[in-house]
Amino acid sequence: MTAPGPVEPPSEELTRLAELHGVAASYSPSPDRTVAASATAVTLTLAALGVDAGTEASVRAALAARERELAERLLPPTVVLWSGAPSPALDALPPGTRLSVETEEGETRTSVEGLPPGVHRLSVAAPDGRTAAAHLVVAPSRLPTPTTRSYGLLVQLYSLLSRRSWGMGDLGDLAELSDWAGRALGAGFVQVNPLHAAVPGAPTDPSPYRPSSRRFPDPVHLRVEDVPEYAYVTEREKLRTLLERADRLRASVLEKDALIDRDAVWELKREALELVREVPLGPGRRAAYADFLAREGEALEDHATWYALAEVHGPDWRSWPAGLRDPRSAETARARGELMDRVDFHCRLAWLTDSQLTAAQRTARDAGMAVGVVHDLAVGVHPEGADAWAQQEYFAAGMSVGAPPDAFNARGQDWGLPPWRPDRLAESGYEPYRRLLRALFRYAGALRIDHVMGLFRLWWVPQGHPPTEGTYVRYDAEAMLAVLVLEASRAGSVVIGEDLGTVEPGVREKLRERGVLGTSVLWFERDWEGDGRPLPPEDWRADCLATATTHDLPSTAARLTGEHVELRDRLGLLTRPLAEERAEAAADTGEWLAVLTRLGLLHGTGGGHGASEEEAEIQAVHRFLLRTPSRLLGVWLPDTVGDRRPQNLPGTWDQYPNWRLPIADAQGRPVTLEELAGSARLHALIDVLRTG
CATH class of the missing domain: 2.60.40 (Immunoglobulin-like)
Structure with missing residues (x-):
């Protein structure tokens, strides 16, 4: 890997102009090191904010104008x-x-x-x-945090198949899981991946973190049989054929070791929903649909119009006929009228999905869950999707969100997500942000915010440039937090911020001040300012969700056995010799196991790495989490059955089946929701949490 070459730093006047617009002229990858942003990155970022800084003269003029504006x-x-x-x-x-x-x-x-x-x-x-x-x-000055401790299950919904789902987990499975976990296990919440609407494609991008829209959910998650009109479909033979195809699709995943095929699932559900739509709505249902249309207004109309147009012109709106690239143009209005039947179909899908999401949260609360369903808000949207088309004025053209170079990635990261313009958000009173939060909180007992540091600043990468040539752009964190606290308090919801990795000083403190919980993962909790040893449980923060792992990390079983290193070696992802990687991983795991043993948390281990020892170690990890003061404890559902495979392996694309794996046992055999409910291994781990 070649280290980034020297860059031309911004001039003093360009630096001052950038600062007045919230654009950083430098950044600190570590507390003892400051790196200058390139003059090119700063200039292009200012241009994306509507500020001309292309010449020395334009910089001076823009600086004088900005200083005068702020003074007056x-x-x-x-x-x-x-x-x-x-x-x-x-x-x-x-x-x-x-x-x-x-x-x-x-x-x-x-x-x-x-x-x-x-x-x-x-x-x-x-x-x-x-x-x-x-x-x-x-x-309100802050959100109330949970008054009593609770534990919950963390799951990627698509990976949780039941004997009723159509090849991937759905909202019926979510309701069933919540009902069972609340009533039989005493769980306080179930946390799922983002359920935002995806960009259709061939194939569709399976990542839930690059959605078409964050505002509206994806109808691929619908349990078709739970739609009231399903019972009255007249074309029963067509429906029966679709159900048979769904049975085969489900069997291919559960019995033949196939990957989850989101596109195949959606094709079946779309055909079934087209049949369901032919059933007239009753008076009450029609009134409810009318209320939904009125409540969502122009945003829903734009969303449905994009999907109708995508059926005709493909999903990349930037390649559509020129007039259709503007959601407010006369050409778009005319096309909307011509496609009104398809627009209504996509509005109907949004309504049905919203209804089932609301029902899942109601089921969770009725089952005794203190929080219920925890939804996940992705950090951004796909540049070709519905939100980027409908809200163009709020997105920075020619920019992408990412991360600067650091000790783990010398090349930085480009996530391919267009950032919101902070100036346009402020001018609108944060309207798109408010409406997004309000929509999610309607059916969320809590909201996890991915990369919550983005409320404060985001790394902008100019199009055509590597991530090393980006810079930070600051948002009004007070306003972003105030809107978040306002909408969450109105809904009576909890907020959890994903604050892992490099966090700017003061961010965690500001979030805690406003009642936003953080995220703590066991393997990362060390005394980084001291000797680097595992952080004692009593020194963990209380205002957080504590877990052993996440969807982007190895499962606990894989980490304990070292199988995560072997996987990366097979895929050619290691940057050092295999022996070195193995030794480092073993040392890290061994240090934690020594802590668990010293605290008397490791019970009943044998001499080898057999199943009984592995289970005992996983149980000990969760006993440790119980020793912390953390208000929420999360159990990665695949950990309950010894799953070895990560759901996502960062740094891979086609080398690994990210976002397409069903939950499986230690041997890689897919496990259904019904089998999870009867798993002795799962119940033994849950007993650890229930008995303390």
């Missing part, structure tokens, strides 16, 4: 007011400034005192004649 303005576009706390923006107004607030409810007030939580409209008039208007976000 009375208010930023969005003002945050935390309940019970002063607002720096309001405190900075000139004495004698008059205020007028139009609340969400349409009431007019002349003071911000006692304002209810919400996003209101603020107008001010200064004594010198200047006026300004801004969005005013009033939010």
